Amino acid sequence: MIQITQNSTNLMGFPFSNLDQNCQDGKKLAKVPFNFGKCKVCKDKATGIHYGIPSCEGCKGFFKRSVEKNEKYVCYFGFKCEITPKQRKRCKFCRWKACLAAGMSFEGIKMGRIPKIEKERARFSIDSSSNENDDDDTPREDASPPINSDSSNSQMVSPVYYSNTNSTDREPQIDTQEQNISFNFFESSSNFFNFQSILDSDLEKNRLIFTILRDRCYQLYIQYTEKYEKQYEKALRVINKIEGSLVNESIPKKVLWENFLKETFDHSKSLYAYAKQLPGFDTLCSDDFLKIINSNIFIMFGLRTHKLFIDGEHYLIHPNNVQFNRNNMYKTIGIDLTNRVLYYHAKLSSLNLTNQEISLLVPFMLTSTKSDFVDPDNIKYMNEYFKQALTYEFSLNKRTSSFISQLAQYLSFTVEINDMAMNLKYVDS
DNA sequence: ATAGCCTTGAAG
DNA sequence: CTTCAAGGCTAT
Numbered sequence: 001m002i003q004i005t006q007n008s009t010n011l012m013g014f015p016f017s018n019l020d021q022n023c024q025d026g027k028k029l030a031k032v033p034f035n036f037g038k039c040k041v042c043k044d045k046a047t048g049i050h051y052g053i054p055s056c057e058g059c060k061g062f063f064k065r066s067v068e069k070n071e072k073y074v075c076y077f078g079f080k081c082e083i084t085p086k087q088r089k090r091c092k093f094c095r096w097k098a099c100l101a102a103g104m105s106f107e108g109i110k111m112g113r114i115p116k117i118e119k120e121r122a123r124f125s126i127d128s129s130s131n132e133n134d135d136d137d138t139p140r141e142d143a144s145p146p147i148n149s150d151s152s153n154s155q156m157v158s159p160v161y162y163s164n165t166n167s168t169d170r171e172p173q174i175d176t177q178e179q180n181i182s183f184n185f186f187e188s189s190s191n192f193f194n195f196q197s198i199l200d201s202d203l204e205k206n207r208l209i210f211t212i213l214r215d216r217c218y219q220l221y222i223q224y225t226e227k228y229e230k231q232y233e234k235a236l237r238v239i240n241k242i243e244g245s246l247v248n249e250s251i252p253k254k255v256l257w258e259n260f261l262k263e264t265f266d267h268s269k270s271l272y273a274y275a276k277q278l279p280g281f282d283t284l285c286s287d288d289f290l291k292i293i294n295s296n297i298f299i300m301f302g303l304r305t306h307k308l309f310i311d312g313e314h315y316l317i318h319p320n321n322v323q324f325n326r327n328n329m330y331k332t333i334g335i336d337l338t339n340r341v342l343y344y345h346a347k348l349s350s351l352n353l354t355n356q357e358i359s360l361l362v363p364f365m366l367t368s369t370k371s372d373f374v375d376p377d378n379i380k381y382m383n384e385y386f387k388q389a390l391t392y393e394f395s396l397n398k399r400t401s402s403f404i405s406q407l408a409q410y411l412s413f414t415v416e417i418n419d420m421a422m423n424l425k426y427v428d429s
Numbered sequence: 430a431t432a433g434c435c436t437t438g439a440a441g
Numbered sequence: 442c443t444t445c446a447a448g449g450c451t452a453t
């Protein structure tokens with residue numbers, strides 16, 4: 001359980017220089033409000049220790065509202081908005097991140113007065129923060145003009161760790177019973193998703209890293225599935241008979257094949273661009289990067305389009321508006337592969353994965369690729385981070401061990417599906 | 430929705 | 442008792 005203690009860094013760095021203001025000359029002077037310095041989130045005047053850190057009333061309230069209402073935010077300006085008293089309202093996403101980065105937490109709440117010893121200790125640590133640039137309140141130029149303020153789509157990043165605000169239930173519960181779950185794919189012996197490893201590691205330290213990984217991956221995932229999100233909405237309209245069926249019977253096999261190639265080509269191109277932006281992927285040399293991409297073309301296509309598999313049917317719409325339904329799949333990629341794909345997706349959708357989970361599965365799967373890489377250690381290292389971020393995400397969503405072993409089993413299908421798809425050839429018949 | 434002010438209750 | 446942060450209230 002994460003706890004902010006007296007020794008915690010959250011209490012370091014207060015400007016306690018005016019501690020004795022009220023008892024100067026042995027007289028009781030009029031009350032001077034204690035100087036808590038600047039808000040660690042936005043640099044405004046701090047009014048006290050709120051949720052573990054010196055912060056202003058605004059950020060205090062913002063943090064509270066965010067957690068209470070399980071607000072979901074998204075940044076439209078590039079994830080690095082400056083949080084100042086003037087600009088803090090502009091981007092909730094970055095403000096929320098700043099709150100976390102500064103150490104705001106419900107675990108850190110403390111009622112009553114701060115013990116003298118604690119104040120003394122904090123006083124000693126002033127010098128550690130005195131080199132902070134205190135004298136510059138001018139709001140820095142914000143290089144994030146409000147482009148694309150279309151926030152109508154509701155896909156946003158969840159800023160909240162806690163699934164609810166029930167006080168006993170805030171912390172992600174990691175069931176120690178579930179510590180030896182192996183994630184058996186790619187190699188039967190690999191011990192993926194060992195819960196113990198996350199328990200052993202310093203969760204408090206890594207929590208922020210996981211959150212940033214998660215948010216970044218999620219933003220990218222949403223961006224690169226936008227096209228399919230529209231198709232999904234259309235599929236729902238078709239299923240609910242709001243729109244007529246998409247199926248255009250008797251499409252020539254050759255046309256279907258060309259559609260398939262075009263779709264695959266477009267997907268590969270955007271997968272390349274997508275993966276380039278994933279955290280850590282810029283550290284891969286181009287050989288390794290390409291190897292990873294090429295080994296995962298169809299696995300990634302499956303993850304990107306997973307929502308288009310509904311009740312055993314496929315609602316992908318190819319570039320020339322032809323639905324790649326079961327029948328057209330048969331004709332294009334063969335009965336065996338079609339059945340495998342549909343079976344895999346039926347299983348996958350039974351797990352009701354969240355978008356956050358899928359978006360972390362993407363880099364996790366990519367870095368799980370087995371091949372002879374130039375720098376295998378780097379890939380292994382990245383894989384470890386994504387694995388832990390994913391495990392953390394699972395624990396937040398209260399996923400059970402059977403969920404994880406099922407997911408592992410279903411994902412293991414993808415290797416063969418991918419290989420089969422890569423080896424497809426057009427045969428005229 | 431935000432943020433300043435006020436009340437409440439915990440804790441030294 | 443006092444001090445303090447959380448949470449409520451309410452004018453913007």
